[in-house]
Amino acid sequence: MSRLIPESELILNEDGSIYHLHLKPENLASLVFTVGDPDRVDLVSQYFDQIDFKTRKREFVTHTGWINGQRVTVMSTGMGTDNIEILMTELDALVNIDLETRKVKENHTALKIIRLGTSGAMQSDIPVGSLLASEKAVGMDTLMQFYDSEGFPQSWGDSVREVLNVGFTPYEVEGSSMLLQKLDASFSRGITLTSPGFYAPQGREVRLKPKIDQMIEKLAALEVDGSRLTNFEMETAGYYCMGKLLGHEVLSLNAIVANRITQEFDKEAAKTVDLLIRTALKLF
Numbered sequence: 302m303s304r305l306i307p308e309s310e311l312i313l314n315e316d317g318s319i320y321h322l323h324l325k326p327e328n329l330a331s332l333v334f335t336v337g338d339p340d341r342v343d344l345v346s347q348y349f350d351q352i353d354f355k356t357r358k359r360e361f362v363t364h365t366g367w368i369n370g371q372r373v374t375v376m377s378t379g380m381g382t383d384n385i386e387i388l389m390t391e392l393d394a395l396v397n398i399d400l401e402t403r404k405v406k407e408n409h410t411a412l413k414i415i416r417l418g419t420s421g422a423m424q425s426d427i428p429v430g431s432l433l434a435s436e437k438a439v440g441m442d443t444l445m446q447f448y449d450s451e452g453f454p455q456s457w458g459d460s461v462r463e464v465l466n467v468g469f470t471p472y473e474v475e476g477s478s479m480l481l482q483k484l485d486a487s488f489s490r491g492i493t494l495t496s497p498g499f500y501a502p503q504g505r506e507v508r509l510k511p512k513i514d515q516m517i518e519k520l521a522a523l524e525v526d527g528s529r530l531t532n533f534e535m536e537t538a539g540y541y542c543m544g545k546l547l548g549h550e551v552l553s554l555n556a557i558v559a560n561r562i563t564q565e566f567d568k569e570a571a572k573t574v575d576l577l578i579r580t581a582l583k584l585f
């Protein structure tokens with residue numbers, strides 16, 4: 302018998318919608334595109350044939366509609382894996398918990414969740430303006446200290462811990478092989494390092510000197526089983542581990558807007574993001 306989830310643990314708003322996302326089950330499609338920036342939601346839904354639902358709470362802006370006869374949702378998440386934990390838990394609750402009885406449903410529904418985000422390359426041969434799919438992610442945030450990730454691979458976590466000499470072990474997790482198979486040659490593939498920040502946690506120095514010297518060079522030179530780390534961003538590992546634990550198909554697609562080795566920023570970043578959106582909407 303499934304347990305009753307108390308009102309303090311799974312919080313519903315007065316209208317019955319889920320606490321942070323402000324969505325009811327009927328507002329969500331089973332194909333969900335996610336973006337970090339709330340302003341990017343319009344840039345995705347402009348390509349929908351029809352939009353029949355819009356809402357906003359905090360940084361979570363949602364549009365649901367139709368494209369080529371397929372129902373689809375796009376929503377923004379804000380930045381960081383802490384937001385992704387909320388997003389994934391509440392999306393899962395919308396499909397896998399009966400919000401009336403507050404019990405887990407007998408039949409599990411797997412969502413398809415595809416991140417359309419920006420990212421910085423850490424290898425010189427990954428140009429700005431290109432698109433990259435994350436086959437795997439390595440998380441330098443603490444999210445997986447709070448969930449059971451036993452059985453997740455550890456080689457990348459161990460290598461990153463050693464090379465950066467940090468007092469924690471990053472976690473490693475793969476994206477959906479089913480969704481990766483749908484990609485064409487528009488995307489290169491790589492291993493994404495998810496950082497708990499944009500500046501020092503990605504080796505950037507503005508006014509404060511990062512504690513770790515030569516961080517980008519050290520990470521870029523790492524090799525595990527013949528593979529290398531390719532890019533920095535701030536959410537992918539959180540998506541992949543929550544997706545794996547909750548049973549959803551998740552893929553992170555990146556518009557490369559910076560190259561940290563050549564020190565370039567994409568002068569046409571908006572166009573690259575639009576290319577990512579149009580390419581992904583065609584493929585899924």
Ligand SMILES: O=P(O)(O)O[C@H]1O[C@H](CO)[C@@H](O)[C@H]1O
Nearest residue numbers: 337338380418419534535536
């Ligand atoms: O463009 P989005 O999807 O926000 O993704 C990237 O951009 C933000 C940092 O500028 C972080 O959220 C990072 O993951």
Ligand SMILES: O=c1cc[nH]c(=O)[nH]1
Nearest residue numbers: 419420421534535559
């Ligand atoms: O360098 C970058 C660019 C976009 N997003 C990141 O997190 N890092």
